[in-house]
Amino acid sequence: MPKNSGIGASTKRREDLRFLKGQGHYTDDINTYGQATAVFVRSNVANGKINGIDISVAENMPGVLAIFTGADFVDVGGNPAGWLINSRDGTPMKEPKRPVLAHGKVRHVGDAYAAVVAETEKQARDAAEEIIADIEELPALVDMAAALKADHFVHDEIGTNQCFDWGWIEDNRAATDAAIKAAPHVTTLELVNNRLAPNALEPRCSTASYDQGTDAYTLHTTSQNPHLTRLLISAFVMGIPENKLTVIAPDVGGGFGSKIYHYGEEALVLAAAKKVGRPVKWTADRSEAFLTDAHGRDHVTKIELACEKDGSFIAFRTETLANVGAYLSNFSTVTPTFLHGTLMAGNYTVPHVYVNVKTVFTNTAPVDAYRGAGRPEATYSIERVIDMAARELGIDPVEMRRKNFVKPDQYPFASAAGLEYDSGNYDALMDKMETLADRGGFDARRRESEAKGLLRGFGVNAYIEACGIAPSNLIGVLGSRVGLYDAATVRVNATGNLSVMVGAHSHGQGHETVFPQIVGEMLGIDPLSIDIVHGDTSKIPFGMGTYGSRSLAVCGSAVVRATEKIIVKAKKIAAHMLEAAVDDLDFVDGQFTVKGTDSSVSFGEVALKAYIPHNFPIEDIEPGLEETAFYDPANFTYPSGAYACEVEVDTETGKVRIDRFTAVDDFGNVMNPMIVTGQVHGGLGQGIGQALLEKAQYDSDGQLLSASYMDYTMPRADDLPFYTVDHSCATPCTHNPLGVKGCGEAGAIGSPPTVVNAVIDALQSGGKNVIHIDMPLTPVRVWEAMNNA
Amino acid sequence: MYAFEIERPATIADAVAALQDEDAQALGGGQTLIPTLKARLAMPATLVSLTGIGEMKGVCLSDEGALCIGGATTHGTVAQEAAALYPALAALAGHIGDPAVRNRGTIGGSLANNDPSACYPAAALGSGATIITNARTIAADDYFQGMFATALDAGEVITEVRLPIPQAANYQKFVQPASRFALVGVYVAKYADGVRVAVTGASESGVFRWTEAEAALSADFSAAALGDLGVSAEGMIGDLHGTPAYRAHLVKVMTGRAVTAAG
């Protein structure tokens, strides 16, 4: 029987009603008295020396309140990288300063070198057009391999375009090389993981105000993690004391990673608000979003899979160039390393894994985590090369994977890439996938397609990912400069309803619905009497925000721990009220009952007593009923899945149509199946977008060619099939209280190789000797691949 | 966007008068012009809105049996009102952009703009249409003069488009994946005196007639009749979404499909 409330119920998302009715409050909706507007002046060349900026005309234009250039920020700090990665030789990564506004040099198209604050947006734009910058264009560094060889640099002061040269696990390098050398079969694949623009529906927006009386700032901003943003601004960039800065991320219209990071615009509006003595707002337009939101992926990889003739894996060896763009964004150094390299054993018992990643500065927008962050790159490489090896060896691709799976009795399993998988059952996922995808009926469907003149292909994929990020002790050793715990405060109000303050931020995930389901179930009360408070550093405990499919596994665990503390205290109060011993009480369905009697008090009565503590044992129990817990996970969580995709390819045009897509995932325990299904659908949409449609394409001058929706293809409903989604093969996570793993990124991780494998299968079935096509598999690329085969 | 004045004339005469000012510009549905203004790529002092002019709106049949469409008629209206009279044209109109675009964008705006990837130019050229302006009538064969270039003079307004109704016709649009304009669109129309084939999206010179295919199809209206005819890749558009060779290839594929679909 499906439940209709509490844990496991498909409760409809309560937040959706306000979004659908236009009652949400996004940053741009918030307007304050006296508010001025900031507009940025951005480079239209990819690489240039700033010889001078003439603001003399602009500063006298109507409505102009202030103009800033890079010179105004030379004394404040740079926007730092969150992880210090060391090169194979032990030297630390190169970390050039990322200033609030470009100074001396502009380093990518869209790099802001000045900002105008004016009474109105129109006046600010008019003045911005009159700022005359003398920028001497320099040759752009766009291609990574060329940048590594070049004798001029994105950052002159570091004398190289390489950020670091990382090996994982460096001590395993020689053994991996030797194993590959001796292997009976080696499959080699060179591939590109295409660069993506994140395209949150809501563009970035920041509004700052400064209160002279208290010397305190408030920043409303489009952020996935307001506390981290505050920390970065306070401790690294502006030096504003944390207690004098409130960061509020109200409703946020999607992030997908791009709103994890602190951006210079946030610092600019804070500085401007103080200087002009008025609130200052900046709202990105869509062009700014394309040019300046941190992009995702952009790897060029060579992967080798060594195996026995029977398909048993011996080794994976990977060499990757990863683009970090013009500046290090906050998580740009961990995404291609620890979020990628540690996953390079996949779901497999392969004994040898070695990964080399060189990160490269180029004159392009910064690149950072985007839905999946590193794990899609790993999965794509592994699952593409496995498919290719299976084809070379004449082994069924499903059987090849099964042969090498970690088996259920092997957990906890230490992977050759350094992680300890806690639970899983990959064969069960494959079984379920083969059934739901009706693999047995594929041949008949292929014949039907062929009768229509179309080629049909079946592609599979098995993935594992590491999320629920992250155990602070472990990541501290690896180079993280932050901890990745989360926090929750459960406040029981006097009248028995609850406010739960959480460190995670909801911008599409449904926290406002799911967290109350959990707390409501634990306390035996109606989830609708519980509200979530998030996104405001003045109200919530210090949490690390939402990304890396961490909200439920980490923040949800903190919610559980805080609620447990509430129960402990409430029980003490109830024991006092019932004149019984704590151990003699049961707590069921919101009632505290003395065992074996009908003597009981409700949770609501206990709450009232806590706040009206007459006849209260104040020497033993404090009044009030409010508890906070911080939760730091013991390990990552490891969702896994088996996906299948069926495509039809029109060989005359190269057009690919996805006919079926089956996603079978193990997310551990599921709190709200409907929301999980929705998260999978969204992830699949983005993964299919990467596979077939999306690419942020720069030309050799560093101009972004796909800088609008005229050229950047977002997936639309009719590009996507009806999905078959299942999460019944659950193996609970063993180290968090809810047994949950995280579902936010899985679809985007597992789907790209599934789609590409299906297309290759289709082309091969038509006698086309196409072994690989780089994403996105647009009609022209598929057509060219067929013609060149 | 820069500031501008807006005029809303009710007659063609008033519109034409208002457009005498050299800094004035006609505004149809605004689906091309407004984005251009938003990006500050144009700076007209006055916009003269044509969509309030009753005599420029609507779909009807002329005495000679041609379909007459007012220059300010929206794509959505054409999709509905031409459905019975000229189904291939209605279908084309019904696949321009999305409902919001079709409810505002106009045939006059589309033809005046003459985007090399737009759909209506293919229909107009493929139907041997007559473009009627406030000043004169222009045959489609004379009207299209390359990418974004037409025979219109400054301040000249398209008031009506007349399209002879063919015996059979079809438009095959292979969409550019991002914009969903035509990567290559081919309009084939069969008339008693021969077949016309107009191609949009493909050429750096804008919409064009594929005359070799017209001759072959006039003799035998079947995809097979195209035989090994083909257009050269030279002069075709090359961009993120297709090389010149790919576009040249698609011209033939889409022509064949249009002929088959027209039946």
Ligand SMILES: Cc1cc2nc3c(=O)[nH]c(=O)nc-3n(C[C@H](O)[C@H](O)[C@H](O)COP(=O)(O)OP(=O)(O)OC[C@H]3O[C@@H](n4cnc5c(N)ncnc54)[C@H](O)[C@@H]3O)c2cc1C
């Ligand atoms: C999202 C989107 C998708 C689209 N998809 C397609 C598509 O698939 N296929 C396609 O063909 N088009 C497409 N379009 C373009 C659309 O059809 C436009 O409506 C059309 O190109 C311009 O018509 P308009 O009435 O909006 O003209 P406007 O934008 O108002 O004007 C365009 C130009 O024409 C001039 N003008 C307008 N009306 C007249 C007139 N009667 N006489 C003389 N000059 C005039 C204006 O001065 C201006 O220079 C799309 C547009 C959008 C926004």
